[in-house]
Amino acid sequence: MPALLTLTIVLLAAAQPAPPRTTPTAPAVYEPGPEDVTTVGDWPAIGKWMINRYMRPAEWLGARIQGKALREPINVILVDAVAGSADEARARLLQACRAAGYRSREGHSGGYRGYLGGVLFHQLPATAGHAFSNEPFELHNNHGRIFGPFPIKGGWLFIGALSRERFDPRTKTEHIYVSFNQARDDLARKLEEAAGYAVAGYVELANALADAPALSTGDHDGRAVVLRTIR
Numbered sequence: 119m120p121a122l123l124t125l126t127i128v129l130l131a132a133a134q135p136a137p138p139r140t141t142p143t144a145p146a147v148y149e150p151g152p153e154d155v156t157t158v159g160d161w162p163a164i165g166k167w168m169i170n171r172y173m174r175p176a177e178w179l180g181a182r183i184q185g186k187a188l189r190e191p192i193n194v195i196l197v198d199a200v201a202g203s204a205d206e207a208r209a210r211l212l213q214a215c216r217a218a219g220y221r222s223r224e225g226h227s228g229g230y231r232g233y234l235g236g237v238l239f240h241q242l243p244a245t246a247g248h249a250f251s252n253e254p255f256e257l258h259n260n261h262g263r264i265f266g267p268f269p270i271k272g273g274w275l276f277i278g279a280l281s282r283e284r285f286d287p288r289t290k291t292e293h294i295y296v297s298f299n300q301a302r303d304d305l306a307r308k309l310e311e312a313a314g315y316a317v318a319g320y321v322e323l324a325n326a327l328a329d330a331p332a333l334s335t336g337d338h339d340g341r342a343v344v345l346r347t348i349r
Contacts, residue, residue, distance in 0.1 A: 148173040148231070148238050155233065158195075158321045161275060162268055165233025166192055166325035168279040176230055178281065178336075181295045186334040188295060191325040192232065193302040193338060194278035196315070197346045198267065207267040207274035210347075211242065214315065215250045215264075218308035222248045225255025232265025232277050239265040252304070255293070258284040260301035277342070280305050298338040306343045314349040 148169055155163045167175035168190040178188040201207035215221070222243035230241045241263035243250060251261035262280030269275075280301035283293040309315040326340030327333045 148233060150233055156323050156325070158323070161270060162235030163233075164192065164195070164277055164323065166323055167233075168192065168263065169231040169233060169238065171229040176279075178295050179227065179293060183295075183334040183336055186330070186332055189327060189333050189335055190279050190281065191298060191335050191338045191340075192277050192279050192323060193298055193342050194262070194264070194280055194305060195321065195342045195344045196264070196266075196276040196278065196309075197270070197273050197318075197344070198276070199273035200347050200349065201267075201274055204267055204269070204274065207276075208242065211264060211267075211276060214309060214313035217313040218305065219252050219312070220250040220260075220262075220305060220308065223251040223254060223261070224248055226251065226261055228263075230263050230265075230279075232263075232279070234266055234275065234277055235268040237268060239268075241265060250305075252308070256285055258282075258296075260304050262301060262305070273347075278305075295336060298336055300337075302343055306345055309345055314347055315345040316348045318344040318346045320344065 150165060154166055156166055157163055170176040176190045178190055181188040198207045198210055201210050222245055224247050226249035228247050231238045249261040249263055251259045253259035260282045262278055264276050264278035266276035267274035281298050282296040282301040284296050286294060306317050310317055320341040320343055323342050324340055326338050327335045
């Protein structure tokens with residue numbers, strides 16, 4: 119082949135645009151199975167798990183418990199019987215969390231959602247990289263996200279996922295799972311003490327994975343604490 123023709127072919131090949139890169143995309147919808155949803159009384163269907171941006175049940179920062187992936191359960195239910203609108207309910211929730219010492223703080227993963235009444239709600243707090251937390255992320259802390267509200271008879275319904283983590287001072291970056299129950303119960307206690315909520319009891323959500331071969335929910339007992347506004 120003549121050298122000039124060879125050079126022309128090489129130049130033409132080099133000029134061709136590179137094939138577009140493909141990146142994983144999140145599904146447009148979340149389609150829970152029967153095992154992913156439960157009902158409590160006359161409330162709307164409640165999703166059992168926090169949902170990640172890939173529309174799958176979220177796992178706790180890649181943590182493992184006895185070799186099993188750690189799934190994040192819903193473990194808090196809040197009922198606001200005072201708010202007159204969804205916007206007011208959200209504003210009251212943010213104020214209540216601040217009063218309880220659970221401010222919107224940076225340093226956490228985000229983009230989560232919760233399934234409630236057939237609706238997939240974006241997390242509160244809405245600020246990217248934030249969660250409700252009782253301490254800065256550089257310290258041991260309880261933190262979580264809350265989803266809703268969904269209108270119910272006599273008020274507005276929220277669900278949440280709370281967990282406790284400890285900070286590893288050796289790496290200055292690693293967060294290590296400690297407990298779901300400790301964070302759940304601490305938030306309930308603080309909301310009751312300082313934010314106009316009362317603990318109404320605990321309800322079974324059947325989202326403890328004690329016997330699953332590849333998944334765990336740590337110390338979670340399958341129950342959510344229920345808090346109702348008293349003012």
